[in-house]
Amino acid sequence: MKEREVSTGSPLILGATVHKDGVNFAIYSHHAEAVALAIFAKAQDYEPRERYQLDPTLNRTGDVWHIFVHDLPLGAFYGYYIDGIHQPQLGHRFDSSLLLLDPYARAVTGSFEWDFFTKEKRPKSIVYEDTFDWQGDRPIHYPLQDSVIYEVHLKGLSHTAGKSYAGTYLGVIEMIPYFKELGITSVEFLPLMEFDDMEYAQNGSEEHPLRNYWGYSTMSFFAPKARYAVGSRDGDQVIEFKTMVRELHKAGIEVIMDVVYNHTHEGNEHGPVVSFKGIDNSVYYMLYEDKRYYWNYAGTGNTTHCYAQVMTNLIIDSLRYWVVEMHVDGFRFDLATILSRDSRGYILDNPPLLRSIMEDPVLQKVKMIAEPWDAGGGYQVGHFPGKNFAEWNDRYRDDVRRYWRNDYDMAAAFATRVAGSHDLYGASGKRPYLSINYVTAHDGFTLHDLVSYSHKYNYANGQNNTDGTDNNLSWNSGVEGESSDPNILKFRKQRMKNFLATLFLSQGTPMMLGGDEFGRTQYGNNNTYCQDNELSWFDWQLAKSEESDLMRFTKELIHFRRRHNVFGRKEFFKGYVPAGGTKPDIIWFGCDGHQYKWHKQDNALGVRYSGEREATGLSSESEDVMILFNPTHESKTFYFPLTSDKMRWKLKIDTGLPSPRDILPEGVYEELVDPYSYTLMPHSLAVLICFPQ
Incomplete structure (x- = not known):
């Protein structure tokens, strides 16, 4: 031509x-x-x-x-x-x-x-440009303290849901009624930028094919994943991505993207030449003195040179594009400590890329969430640069897991996490809601597996079970793996409720792993990055079978959190009576009702949150809330702490009770047999609400 x-x-x-x-x-x-x-x-x-x-x-x-x-x-x-x-x-x-x-x-x-x-x-x-009709769509901008984040894989969410557009952008739209019923505010998708899903094909076999399922191997920082589109025309993925965002926004649900700017699909010196390697390898990547080799702070073969101005510009341009053109509400930055490293790999206190993100006028109100570590030993939990960056709090995950396993002397650490992790974020001037609390995430055990397996089982990944962490801090509840014993199943469900209740009753921003609300299992595989199959996809038949119990519990729990002002605080607790108030904003106590004697008692622990406006910092009063925790192997009777106010306590949640008494619906409470104490069964949690006498 x-x-x-x-x-x-x-x-x-x-x-x-x-x-x-x-x-x-x-x-x-x-x-x-x-x-x-x-x-x-x-x-x-x-x-x-x-x-x-x-x-x-x-x-x-x-x-x-x-x-x-x-x-x-x-x-x-x-x-x-x-x-x-x-x-x-x-x-x-x-x-x-x-x-x-x-x-x-x-x-x-x-x-x-x-x-x-x-x-x-x-x-x-x-070459792409469209005239998409956004129908007046605008960003939602939920405050983090009011947010409930649901982490999920876009394809796995609806692939087996029996929907018309299962496993696609449009398939997410079909799941909106489910999201609304569940009560979440924000969906955090695993990577949606273009990646090669056949990357690991050579590692599998005909009987057990392996594919890049998670997508943490970005090829193009502006292009949405094409295979998540229903349409077969090249470019349909852009229209369908925008349609998904628009319809989620209409339902009041934010879109947060997991973004991978720290490395690319091109890998190390043996990897393919796709883009950056062939355009200007020595500028875009961090190289050793022998420049044949790549620094590998991401653990995947290469590390992008985020200190270089051209890479900083590209990342800022990419973020702006997803916000302005694609209407994305926020980002979760994979291995974000790499973004803090200079040309020699040193971690900077005030890195230019992160400073540029924080100061950018387009990005200032966008949710920014860091995974504040990397595979090269960098660890910045509690002091990730940028005062507005929220952080995945793995200390929360680990301490909560240890506590509910009843590890020795965990009450103090657990209480610190439940109260918002002041030890991590207080000194840096960050607020409690900048702690992204989670018990499970895509990387690791599901909640079901956390209470069903004491060891990982990753043999399907083809690496002889050497991949994935061994530090799961899990407990199989008495039997390893799947079980048909009704007592074991009941105990495991009770423990899952404990974890869910702790997550949603803690200060900080809760993030739950999609599928945990109905006990999704990966059969002990804690690293399903290459499992694009039934092992990773949602089993909606399981969800239906659990509808009356664990699903119901989770829905009621989320709505309970969102109705009560004592959760999602903007400021850390002081531990004393605030000016104008009548009682301390928080009281930690033991079973005797007196102040908890840290490091001198067992792990049974109680806390009372004040709902006075002077304590919460809000314009309206809220009920006081008392939470009792018992991870031990025996029943515990808690005597309530005495205060100057005359209050009557009523039961709202008890994970040791059978459904539907485990959590009562809105406006329903249960009178106590003894108005001054409550007996909590082993391995359970209770929530009580106060009413004036």
């Missing part, structure tokens, strides 16, 4: 920018010696239909190569061939024979299986 008219183009906006008379292409490369833009007729074509060699004297401004192609239609497939020296020992891996993805591509061809180690089956970038 005859080539189109071209002109110099502009370096101002990277990527493919659509204009009324054509498309402007711009790409950064400092060390490239030659750049060619290739246009393809079809997604699977090997040879380009058009090829435009960029003249460095005309089509290069600084380190940005650019060209304007006239009359190029939307939906055109394109990529780059970039040439330069190929000297890996100097950090340069140019190969002009390989088609490269545009780092700023808005969509990537996903209609066939790629092969990055050949020249024939490589994905193409897509």
Whole structure:
């Protein structure tokens, strides 16, 4: 085909920018010696239909190569061939024979299986722009202290739900009634940026195929995952992603994306050349002094050079795009400590990338959640840079697990976590709601498995059970693995309720793992990153069978938290009577009703939250709430702490009681036999609400 008219183009906006008379292409490369833009007729074509060699004297401004192609239609497939020296020992891996993805591509061809180690089956970038009707959609901006986060894999959520669009963006829309009934405010999706789901295919077998299920191996930081779309046309993924967000917003549900900016799909020196390696390897990645090798702070082969200005710009541009164009409400940053590292790998107190995110006028009100550690030993829980960054609190997870396992002398640590982890966040000036509390997450045991397995069983992953953590802090409740013993099943369900109740009754922002509300199991596999099958997908038949018990308990629990002002505090407890108040904002006590003697009593523990406006900082009064915890193997009678006010306590929750008495519906309470004490069964938790006498 005859080539189109071209002109110099502009370096101002990277990527493919659509204009009324054509498309402007711009790409950064400092060390490239030659750049060619290739246009393809079809997604699977090997040879380009058009090829435009960029003249460095005309089509290069600084380190940005650019060209304007006239009359190029939307939906055109394109990529780059970039040439330069190929000297890996100097950090340069140019190969002009390989088609490269545009780092700023808005969509990537996903209609066939790629092969990055050949020249024939490589994905193409897509020239994309749409006129999507957002129907007036605006960001929701729930305060974190009012949020309930539900972490879930988009495909696994609805793949077996029997819905019309199961396992897709549109399939999520079909799950909205379920989300509303459950009571969550925000859905946190595992990675939705484009990745190669066949990445681990060579590690599996015909009987046990392995695929990249989780998606923590980003290929393109602007492109939504194509295979999660129903439509077969390249680019449909963008429209369907936006449709999903719009409909979730209509239902009052936020969208938080798990984003992976710390490494890419290209891996180490043995990995494929997909994009950054072939564009300017030594700029985009952190390399050893022998520049053939990559720093591996992510544990996956490479580490992006987030201290470099070009990478900082790309990440900021990507975040802005997802917020402005895709209406995403927040981000959870995978292995976020890497974003704090400088060019030599040292962790900085005030890294430029994180400072830029916090100061960016577009991003300031967006939820930012850090996984504040990395695979290189970096650990920043409690002091992750950026006062507005929330943090995954793994100390909460571990201490709560140890406490409910009744490990020795855990009451003090447990109480600290339940009260918002002041020891971690107080000194840095962060608020309690910036602690993202969780007991389970995608990485590790499900809640069912936490109470059913004392050891991991990851043999299906093909690594002889060596992958995944061994530090699960789990307890099988007396029998390892699946059981049909009704007593074991009852005990396990009671323990799951303890964990759920602790999570939603703690100060901080709760995040629950999707499926825990009905006891989803992975049969002891705590690392299902490569299991795109029934092991990872939601079993909705199980959910239906549990509807009257664990599901009901979780729904009532979430709604109970959202109705009561004593949870989700903006400030840490003081432990004394606030000005204008009549009682301490919090009281920790033992079974005798007196102040708890830390490190001198067993783990049985009680707490009373004051609902006075002086204590909560809110404009309206709320009921006092008392929570009793008993992780021990024997029943405990708690005597209530005496205060100057005359109050009558009524029972709301007791995980030791059978359903439906385990949690009573809104407005329903149970009178106590003894108004001054309550006996709690072993391994159980109770919540009491106060009423004036």
